[in-house]
Amino acid sequence: NAGVTQTPKFRVLKTGQSMTLLCAQDMNHEYMYWYRQDPGMGLRLIHYSVGEGTTAKGEVPDGYNVSRLKKQNFLLGLESAAPSQTSVYFCASSREGLEGGELFFGEGSRLTVL
């Protein structure tokens, strides 16, 4: 079982460069999420999706865009990377909403912006 797969696992960018993180899940889950995790802080929600073709802003959406063209994929884009976006990014999915729905996380993507 692959579960939730993120690519790439590691990336180094220069300020101003763009990139896309890909998240794929094979569990037929409706809900997908992008989080960032920084030292000393809780996970923060960037964007999420409640189904194919839908996206919504989370707590820290600025500087990021997302797309959910296919149910199994959720893409996170950085149009012009900034050092403040250096972080570990986690994608997650869930079968149902958060009222009792467990999140399944990918292994994380470590991004460094110089």
Next chain:
Amino acid sequence: GQNIDQPTEMTATEGAIVQINCTYQTSGFNGLFWYQQHAGEAPTFLSYNVLDGLEEKGRFSSFLSRSKGYSYLLLKELQMKDSASYLCAVVDSNYQLIWGAGTKLIIKP
């Protein structure tokens, strides 16, 4: 504002019992999760509480008191592999998940 408080770090001995506390102040409450995260890995689900009381699952138990805004995760018969961070997260009234910064648990032989 919304806030989840957990101790930053705890140390315990192999074979012992440890209790990790979590207190929360959120706009509403629709459940509380505990996740385990080993260094450099993804968080994995441990437990979910929505009603007051104790939920037991093997060596791990989770307790909730909604009136006190308080939960704890109890780990028994500690093993070295339990060395990890433990994340507390609360579902608020808007069904958003608010995460604590996590408690790093160090197990010593």
